[in-house]
Amino acid sequence: xxxxxxxxxxxxxxxxxxxxxxxxxxxxxxxxxxxxxxxxxxxxxxxxxxxxxxxxxxxxxxxxxxxxxxxxxxxxxxxxxxxxxxxxxxxxxxxxxxxxxxxxxxxxxxxxxxxxxxxxxxxxxxxxxxxxxxxxxxxxxxxxxxxxxxxxxxxxxxxxxxxxxxxxxxxxxxxxxxxxxxxxxxxxxxxxxxxxxxxxxxxxxxxxxxxxxxxxxxxxxxxxxxxxxxxxxxxxxxxxxxxxxxxxxxxxxxxxxxxxxxxxxxxxxxxxxxxxxxxxxxxxxxxxxxxxxxxxxxxxxxxxxxxxxxxxxxxxxxxxxxxxxxxxxxxxxxxxxxxxxxxxxxxx
Numbered sequence: 001x002x003x004x005x006x007x008x009x010x011x012x013x014x015x016x017x018x019x020x021x022x023x024x025x026x027x028x029x030x031x032x033x034x035x036x037x038x039x040x041x042x043x044x045x046x047x048x049x050x051x052x053x054x055x056x057x058x059x060x061x062x063x064x065x066x067x068x069x070x071x072x073x074x075x076x077x078x079x080x081x082x083x084x085x086x087x088x089x090x091x092x093x094x095x096x097x098x099x100x101x102x103x104x105x106x107x108x109x110x111x112x113x114x115x116x117x118x119x120x121x122x123x124x125x126x127x128x129x130x131x132x133x134x135x136x137x138x139x140x141x142x143x144x145x146x147x148x149x150x151x152x153x154x155x156x157x158x159x160x161x162x163x164x165x166x167x168x169x170x171x172x173x174x175x176x177x178x179x180x181x182x183x184x185x186x187x188x189x190x191x192x193x194x195x196x197x198x199x200x201x202x203x204x205x206x207x208x209x210x211x212x213x214x215x216x217x218x219x220x221x222x223x224x225x226x227x228x229x230x231x232x233x234x235x236x237x238x239x240x241x242x243x244x245x246x247x248x249x250x251x252x253x254x255x256x257x258x259x260x261x262x263x264x265x266x267x268x269x270x271x272x273x274x275x276x277x278x279x280x281x282x283x284x285x286x287x288x289x290x291x292x293x294x295x296x297x298x299x300x301x302x303x304x305x306x307x308x309x310x311x312x313x314x315x316x317x318x319x320x321x322x323x324x325x326x327x328x329x330x331x332x333x334x335x336x337x338x339x340x341x342x343x344x345x346x347x348x
Contacts, residue, residue: 005076005088008095012075015099016051019075022098023082024049038066038163039073039081040131042176047071049078069162084127125183125194125217132159132181140180142203147240148318151247154227157183158239160183166198166209177207182224182239184217184258187269193217195224195239195258215258221267227253229269232337234306235279235292236313237263237285244317245278245306248326251342252276260288268295274302276335280312306332 010319012019015296020034026043027036032052046068053061057295065072079098080091101223123221135141164179177198184193195215198207206212224239226246234254236242242256257263264287268275275296279289296303308316309328317325321347330338 005092008092008099008101009062009074009076010100011099012079012095013060016062016075016321018051019062019078020049020051023078024291037176038069039064039071039078040084040163041082042163042165049075067256079345081131084124084131091230125191128161128164128194129159129181129183129191130316132161134158135180138162139178139199139201139203143180143197143199143205144240144243146204147314148322149243149246149247149314151241151243151250153245153250155243157185157224157226159183161196164198165197166207175209177201177209178203180239182256184215184219184222184224187223187267189225192222193219197239219258219260219262223255223257223262223266225253225255227251229253230256230271230342231273232276233269233272233274234276234278235263235266236306237280237288238312238314241278241280241312244312244314244325245329247317247322248329248339250338250343260284264288264291264295266292268299268301271303272296274304274337276304276306276333278306278313279308281308281310285312304332 017029017034018346024036026041027034029051032050034049034051035045036047038047038309047064047066049064050059053059053063055286062075063072064078076091076095079094083094085091087092088150093296110173135158140158140160159181161181162180163176166175166177168175178201179199180197182195183191184195185191195213195346198212200207223235226242232252234242234245234252235257237260239256242254246254255266259265277289277292279285293303293305306329310316310319313325316328326342330342333341
């Protein structure tokens, strides 16, 4: 930690209870601790902040621990997480503002005041992704494995958030569930939205809530992407559908548009020459596939439908297994793409 940051952390610790009352307002004082749900100011009792202690080191005032997650830190971390800040400079600026300290002259010239990001804006989306982590070893990975999905390569667009807010409606209180987070991006990789799948804490399925899947941000034309598309791309609706295909075709770039409506409107890479459309076997899937195929062909792109045996390719994978899925795909792919994208062990 820099000298400047260390000094701010020390000054904050000298006013630790005021800091807690301001940034962790959903908590309360219990003896020598401030008790709250987590560092993001969720109501509850699993996180505790020391209100008294040594001036520095382990056990000092201002240090906090979340007994539920094992997270810990100091009051600068509290400011970062409770305010949803991404840049460390913004954290320091917020701390100085709380302490009524003057801002450095160079910062006065370059920084604008911190304002809350509008709900659903790209800034809100980026903050959510920044507070998430890779899925390896998490409940999100467990969930995907229960869906038969073992491929983890090229999944940098997927993240895990252990305590993601879920608001049932405008009346009921906000709930907290673990969530699989997927970044929605443009063709150039600019993040425009996120898709959240709230999960049961066991990882064995989705959370027992009314709408366990929701997307927010600018989605139309964009997609959740696995791999970088050049001349060939596979596109479909659901994340699990496309990850199931990726288990069978691990080097074929893929895109999940998240819904039939968004699949029909998905923008296509300018250098694309062949598009595989992974259709869902229902009326909406058929309609979306037809529209996208017409758009692709109008742009001079060869479009080929990939059809599952059951409702979608994840259902095929879970019911029949990976070898059967590869056999189903081999007869639908162009011969040169069989050689290029199917693992060598399945070739004859």
